[in-house]
Amino acid sequence: MIAKAMRPLPPFLALFLVSLSPLFLSKSYAYPIITDVVESFTKCFNFNVPDDDDAHLVFMALPDTVTDDTEEWFSTQMHEMTRKGSANFMKNLPQVSKEIHEKIAGEKDPAGKSFDSTGKSNVYIKLTVPKRPVLRHQMFMWYAPVVVMNVVKTAMRGQNKNKKTQPPGGYSACFENKNKDKGVRVLFDVVLMSDEGQDEDLQNKIIKKEHLTPLEENFEEGIKAANTILNEMKYMERREARMRHTAESTNSKIRMFSYVSVIVLLGVTWLQRTYLRSYFKKKKLM
Numbered sequence: 001m002i003a004k005a006m007r008p009l010p011p012f013l014a015l016f017l018v019s020l021s022p023l024f025l026s027k028s029y030a031y032p033i034i035t036d037v038v039e040s041f042t043k044c045f046n047f048n049v050p051d052d053d054d055a056h057l058v059f060m061a062l063p064d065t066v067t068d069d070t071e072e073w074f075s076t077q078m079h080e081m082t083r084k085g086s087a088n089f090m091k092n093l094p095q096v097s098k099e100i101h102e103k104i105a106g107e108k109d110p111a112g113k114s115f116d117s118t119g120k121s122n123v124y125i126k127l128t129v130p131k132r133p134v135l136r137h138q139m140f141m142w143y144a145p146v147v148v149m150n151v152v153k154t155a156m157r158g159q160n161k162n163k164k165t166q167p168p169g170g171y172s173a174c175f176e177n178k179n180k181d182k183g184v185r186v187l188f189d190v191v192l193m194s195d196e197g198q199d200e201d202l203q204n205k206i207i208k209k210e211h212l213t214p215l216e217e218n219f220e221e222g223i224k225a226a227n228t229i230l231n232e233m234k235y236m237e238r239r240e241a242r243m244r245h246t247a248e249s250t251n252s253k254i255r256m257f258s259y260v261s262v263i264v265l266l267g268v269t270w271l272q273r274t275y276l277r278s279y280f281k282k283k284k285l286m
Helices: 011-026 068-082 099-106 151-155 199-207 214-282
Strands: 033-037 041-047 055-063 120-128 137-142 146-148 171-177 183-194
Touching: 033 099, 033 171, 033 214, 055 068, 055 120, 055 137, 055 151, 068 099, 068 214, 099 214, 120 183, 137 146, 171 183
Parallel strands: none
Antiparallel strands: 033 183, 041 171, 055 146, 055 183, 120 137, 120 171
């Protein structure tokens, strides 16, 4: 079967569709980053904040035995906490639903024993800046967010007020798991105060004016569409990192299974050879 080439759209129709595309693009925001920290291990992440800007940080610790539904629920709620314009922006999590609460209560540790899902996790968050005092060092409580407001302003306390540049080494967030038999899954997000396309009320006051021409309005819609595409790309990048981690874990398990299968096959072959050899010797065929 030969596919027929599609006829190109007329130039005026293509231009019309491009001008209307921003009207059909919905806003999308990136979800929190998810990372696993194994037993008795410390994992660190470095990030930078642009000059003349500030940021809020939100962290949360979940056990590695958490179900996908529970993890998805807490990721969504944490996304609402870090989305500007949300009713829960930088506030406490909403009340946990009965279904999620039952799933949390039914979780068990790797040994099969139930553990206190609302108590101390024995997992610590350490937020540091090079050559400055530690900004935050505290233990996580299971399923409870740790919020750090205005990290740049906090780091600049006691420093030269005329020096507004960010530290050259950036900021470091380390997650230390002191459990010897339990892994942890950490959710965290960095919210820049100057994120574009999130505070719509402020944006409307600054950009939209009664004297804007149609061309300027179309240009504004194009900027919004570009911001939407960038947010979607950031979201896909974070999801791809999570899926890559899952794929690598699955590949390692399959590789170990293959090694075990080969060893078992060689053992069975040796047993069959030994049995047949003794059998033929007994029958005096060898």
